[in-house]
Amino acid sequence: MNKLNFTEDQQDCLQEIINVAMGQASDQLARYLDTFVYLKVPSIEQVSSKYLSDTINSEAQSVAVVSQGFFGYEGIRGEALLMYQPKDSDRLADLLGYEPDELSVEEQIIDLSSILTTTFLNVFASQINNQMSYSAPRLLFSSNSENKTSSQSSISEHIEHQSFNWDVALKVKITYQVTDYSFNCDMVLLIPESAIINIAAVIDRILEEY
Amino acid sequence: MSLSVLICDDSNMARKQVLRILPEALADNVQLATNGAEALEVLNSQNIDVLFLDLTMPVVDGVGVLQGIKEAGITVKVFVISADIQPEMQTKVLDLGAKAFLRKPVQLDVLNSHLEQHGLL
Amino acid sequence: MSVNQFCNTISEQLNTGILILDIEFNIVEWNRFLEIHAHKETSEVIGKNVFTVFPELPKRWFERKLSSVIQLNTQSFCSWEQRHHLFELSHTRPITTDSHFMAQNCTFLPIESDSKVSHISILIEDVTDVCHYQSKLNKALEELSKANRIDGLTQVFNRKHWEECLDKEFSRARRYDHGLALIMFDLDHFKRLNDTYGHQCGDAVLIETAQKIKSLLRLCDQFGRYGGEEFAAILPETDLVGATDVAERIRKEIEKSVIKYQDKTIQISSSVGVATISKNNKRYEDLISNADVALYEAKASGRNKVCVANNIEYTLE
Numbered sequence: 001m002n003k004l005n006f007t008e009d010q011q012d013c014l015q016e017i018i019n020v021a022m023g024q025a026s027d028q029l030a031r032y033l034d035t036f037v038y039l040k041v042p043s044i045e046q047v048s049s050k051y052l053s054d055t056i057n058s059e060a061q062s063v064a065v066v067s068q069g070f071f072g073y074e075g076i077r078g079e080a081l082l083m084y085q086p087k088d089s090d091r092l093a094d095l096l097g098y099e100p101d102e103l104s105v106e107e108q109i110i111d112l113s114s115i116l117t118t119t120f121l122n123v124f125a126s127q128i129n130n131q132m133s134y135s136a137p138r139l140l141f142s143s144n145s146e147n148k149t150s151s152q153s154s155i156s157e158h159i160e161h162q163s164f165n166w167d168v169a170l171k172v173k174i175t176y177q178v179t180d181y182s183f184n185c186d187m188v189l190l191i192p193e194s195a196i197i198n199i200a201a202v203i204d205r206i207l208e209e210y
Numbered sequence: 211m212s213l214s215v216l217i218c219d220d221s222n223m224a225r226k227q228v229l230r231i232l233p234e235a236l237a238d239n240v241q242l243a244t245n246g247a248e249a250l251e252v253l254n255s256q257n258i259d260v261l262f263l264d265l266t267m268p269v270v271d272g273v274g275v276l277q278g279i280k281e282a283g284i285t286v287k288v289f290v291i292s293a294d295i296q297p298e299m300q301t302k303v304l305d306l307g308a309k310a311f312l313r314k315p316v317q318l319d320v321l322n323s324h325l326e327q328h329g330l331l
Numbered sequence: 332m333s334v335n336q337f338c339n340t341i342s343e344q345l346n347t348g349i350l351i352l353d354i355e356f357n358i359v360e361w362n363r364f365l366e367i368h369a370h371k372e373t374s375e376v377i378g379k380n381v382f383t384v385f386p387e388l389p390k391r392w393f394e395r396k397l398s399s400v401i402q403l404n405t406q407s408f409c410s411w412e413q414r415h416h417l418f419e420l421s422h423t424r425p426i427t428t429d430s431h432f433m434a435q436n437c438t439f440l441p442i443e444s445d446s447k448v449s450h451i452s453i454l455i456e457d458v459t460d461v462c463h464y465q466s467k468l469n470k471a472l473e474e475l476s477k478a479n480r481i482d483g484l485t486q487v488f489n490r491k492h493w494e495e496c497l498d499k500e501f502s503r504a505r506r507y508d509h510g511l512a513l514i515m516f517d518l519d520h521f522k523r524l525n526d527t528y529g530h531q532c533g534d535a536v537l538i539e540t541a542q543k544i545k546s547l548l549r550l551c552d553q554f555g556r557y558g559g560e561e562f563a564a565i566l567p568e569t570d571l572v573g574a575t576d577v578a579e580r581i582r583k584e585i586e587k588s589v590i591k592y593q594d595k596t597i598q599i600s601s602s603v604g605v606a607t608i609s610k611n612n613k614r615y616e617d618l619i620s621n622a623d624v625a626l627y628e629a630k631a632s633g634r635n636k637v638c639v640a641n642n643i644e645y646t647l648e
Contacts, residue, residue, distance in 0.1 A: 009222060016221040019266070020314045023293030032402050038296065041266060102392045107413040111396075118405040127315070136408040136436060210226040 005046065005196075010203045017206075018042055021124040022174060028119050033095055033178070039120075040175040047171045047190075064106075064142040066113035069135035070121050075198035076130060078169075078191035080121070081140075082113035085185070095181050110137050116176055116187060128202050166192040170199070212238035213330065214257060218249040218275065219264035219291070224314065228262050228291065231318045233331060236260060246270025250278045258286050260330060263308070265292040265299065276306035287328055291316050348420070348455030351442070354401055356381045356394070359450060368420035368433060368457075387419045400439045401448045409437040411462050422459040434462035482556040484534060485541035493555025494615075497565050500553070501615035504567070504608050511608040512566040512574030515622045516544065516581070519600045519634040521560035532592045533560075536599060539590050547581050563622070571607045571639060578603045578637045586635060600635035602626060607640070 006014065022039040029037040064084040071077035092108040093100040096115075103111070114137045125132045170191040177184040191199065215236050219225045225242050232240065241258075243249040247270045252258065261279075265272035272290060279286060290303045293314040300311045310324045325331045332340075342349055343363045351360040357380050366373050369385075376384050382393075400407050409417060411434040422433035436458050442450040480492040488496065497513070504511035518524075518540060525533040537560065544562060545554050553565040566574050582603050590597045604626025612618050621640040629638040 012221050013223045016223045016314075019221075019293040023295045023314060027295050028403055032399060036296065097395050098392060102389065104413060110410070110413065111399075111407075114408060115399060115403065115405070118407075119403050122403075122405055134406055134408075136410055136438070138410075139412075207223070210223065210230065 006200065006203075009207055010200060011044070013203045013207055014199070015042075015044060017124065017127045017203075018044070018172065018174075021120060021127055024123040025116075025120040028123070029116070032115070033097070035095070035178055035180040038177040038179065040177065042172050042174040044170070044172050046168055048168050049166055052169070052190075064109050065140045066110055066137050067140050068114060068117050068137040070117070070132050071134075072125050072130040072132045074130065074202055075195055076125075076128075076191075076202065077195050078189055080113075080117040081188045081190065082109075082116060083186045083188065084109060091181050091183070095178060095183065106139055106142060109142070110139055112185075113137050116185075120174070120187070121189075128206065130202070166194075168193045168196075170196045212236075213259040215240045215260045215262070216243060216249060216252055216258045216286075217241070217262045218243040218246065218267070218272075219262075220244050220267040221264070224264060224291075227315055228321075231316065231321055233322060233325065235331060236325070246272065246275040246278075249275050253279060253284050253286060254282060261286050261288045263288055263290050265290060265294050265303070273302065273306065276303060276308060280307055287330065289321075289324060346457065348418075348453075348457075350381075350453040350455065352381055352397075352451045352453065354449065354451070356397065358384060365418075365420070365455070368422070369418065370421070385418050388417060393417070397439065397451055400441050400451055404441050404443065404448055406441070407439040409435075409439075411435055411458050412465075415462065418455060420455070420457075422457055424459055424463070428459055428463045430459050430463060433457050434459045485538050485556050487541050487545055487562070488553065488555030490555060490557055493553065493557065493563060493565075496553040496555075497615045497618070500565050500567055501608070501612075501618065505612075510568050510570045511618070512569040512571065513606050513618050513622045514564045514566065514574060514578045514581075515557065515604045515619075515626045516562040516564075516585075516601045517603075517626055517630065518560040518585075519602055519630075521599075524597070524599065528592065528595060528597070532595070532597070535592045536590055536597060539588075540585060540599065540601075543584060543588060544581055547584060548577070563619075569607070571605070574605050574607060575637060575639055578605050582635070582637055602629035602634045603637040604629055605637060605639045 019041070022042065026037050026039045066082040068080045068082075069077070070080060092105070092112060093103065096108060096112060098108070114134075117137070118132070118134055121132045121134075170189075172189040172191075174187045174189075175184060176187065213236055215232070217225050217228050217240060219228070229237075229240065241252055243252060245267045249261070249263070250270065253261070253275075261275075263272045263275055270278070272292065276288065279288065288308045289310050289312055290308045291312045291314055292299070295313055303311060309328050312320060312324065322331060345362060345364060348365040348368065349360070349362040350358065350365060353359050357378060358376055361373070361376065366376075369376075371384065382388055382390055396407060396409070399405070416432045416435045417437055418433075418435065420433040420435070422428075422430065424430070434457070436456040438454040438456075440452040440454065441448040442452055444450075480488060482489040500511055503509065518536070521533065521536075524536065537556075541554075541556065541562060544564070548554055548564055549566075551567055555563055557563040566577065569577075582601055585599060585601045588598075590599070604622045604624070606618055606621035606625055608618055612621075625638040625640045629636050632638070
């Protein structure tokens with residue numbers, strides 16, 4: 001795994017901001033979902049586009065992946081990937097507070113993804129005096145999709161089929177656990193190279209304030 | 211009389227965050243520790259009045275420090291400052307003798323009201 | 332012109348619906364786009380509950396959706412791919428699409444005042460076009476993927492797809508130590524039939540025979556055209572006795588059946604080879620060669636008969 005091109009102080013600052021955002025997001029989610037949501041301490045690392053599929057594949061044989069773009073001021077932007085394991089979707093409707101017949105499994109997965117992504121990134125943004133906007137979440141891939149039109153059988157295949165216009169990205173992986181529903185999923189935030197520089201600038205400004 | 215204070219957090223930024231909002235009465239005599247083991251070393255060798263303690267840390271974590279304090283019978287007022295806000299964790303640290311559980315990022319007014327409550331202001 | 336006037340002008344001319352609700356879900360404001368496409372008078376809508384004005388909304392779902400926006404103070408989305416539309420609105424391509432209502436992408440945005448969510452803004456985009464072309468694309472992809480699997484003449488699996496099926500079944504059978512049988516059929520003297528009656532007649536025989544064999548197999552069996560006048564069936568969880576039984580039954584049915592082509596009646600017979608998976612089979616191709624050898628055996632020893640692999644000729648009774 002690549003070392004981050006951040007100074008020790010920058011990395012410390014980013015990690016702390018993310019930790020705090022996780023705590024607050026977990027609190028908000030617990031209130032809304034009426035069950036405790038535990039966010040596991042994230043790993044922050046740099047990945048090259050060449051190895052992205054390897055990196056992600058080694059972690060998850062995902063059955064569904066949802067992508068949602070985010071963008072804020074000061075050139076901070078990226079893409080959040082929510083990756084679900086088999087069985088994760090069993091009681092999703094229940095967790096979300098819907099009746100199972102009110103929405104399809106795909107919609108449940110998309111809905112939950114959007115909630116997890118935006119809740120975390122909103123608090124993250126407020127930590128750095130920023131504000132996020134989001135694109136609509138999209139189901140990139142689902143193995144139980146009824147109208148499956150592609151033969152891709154995993155997220156890594158999906159990623160392998162893309163050609164990227166970036167070389168290096170910052171990858172933040174956060175695992176969400178909902179013990180009461182024996183549910184967990186991974187959120188991977190990917191921030192392209194150009195935006196990493198902008199994040200570093202924001203971090204430097206915060207560090208100066210101390 | 212100025213109180214002796216120890217701030218224990220593995221994050222440099224988090225330590226600074228606490229330092230920045232410490233009221234004058236507590237700001238004169240402050241020491242820093244970057245993990246639980248360092249904190250216990252200080253606590254065992256010196257008289258510390260107030261400890262601001264993070265939970266998730268390498269070597270010895272916050273819970274370990276609280277247990278160490280209890281075992282050694284050290285008198286110190288501990289305020290846990292953490293982003294890990296699981297209800298079980300809050301109960302656990304309060305059971306282990308912490309005076310209060312403060313959420314990160316700790317705000318000036320919240321800190322002051324807790325310090326006041328425990329006669330430190 | 333003030334900024335406010337700019338905003339008003341733009342919102343009135345925007346090709347996106349804007350609907351503002353208070354947290355009791357009463358309509359506070361909407362724009363011209365919605366007025367036109369909902370065919371309702373603004374004066375009759377403002378101040379009314381959204382469920383009164385749009386009774387078609389799925390009430391419970393909608394309330395929960397909006398509660399996430401209010402409680403988490405975050406935006407939420409609803410795509411036409413999951414729900415074709417929320418609001419029953421007319422759209423701008425009534426002539427050239429078959430869509431009755433406007434396909435919509437909806438965005439729900441919290442509006443804060445005094446650091447509390449006081450209103451929700453719903454943006455409704457017309458994506459009837461996108462939906463129309465995506466549906467067409469999906470249909471085309473589906474047909475393409477079907478064309479990739481099906482033999483154009485006989486409408487059973489083609490060789491490529493059939494082999495993929497065999498590959499899967501073979502691995503599964505090996506992994507779980509289950510039975511697996513293969514039957515290969517070859518129509519006897521097919522070349523002569525073609526030469527005598529013409530290729531169109533030969534085609535008709537292939538079509539009818541393929542359907543006949545398929546109808547005699549189980550649903551879980553996979554049947555395809557292996558090439559020319561050769562067909563093959565994969566029988567999962569089947570032993571040699573069972574497979575030979577099936578093969579013999581099919582051989583008899585083919586022999587019995589009379590195919591009518593124009594004013595001619597044609598009778599045909601088949602030679603059949605049967606093989607089952609054994610410990611020695613490392614690859615699915617081994618199974619095919621075994622069945623092939625048996626099929627050759629059936630041909631060589633007089634046709635219209637079933638032979639099983641390992642040179643054991645099988646005869647009923």
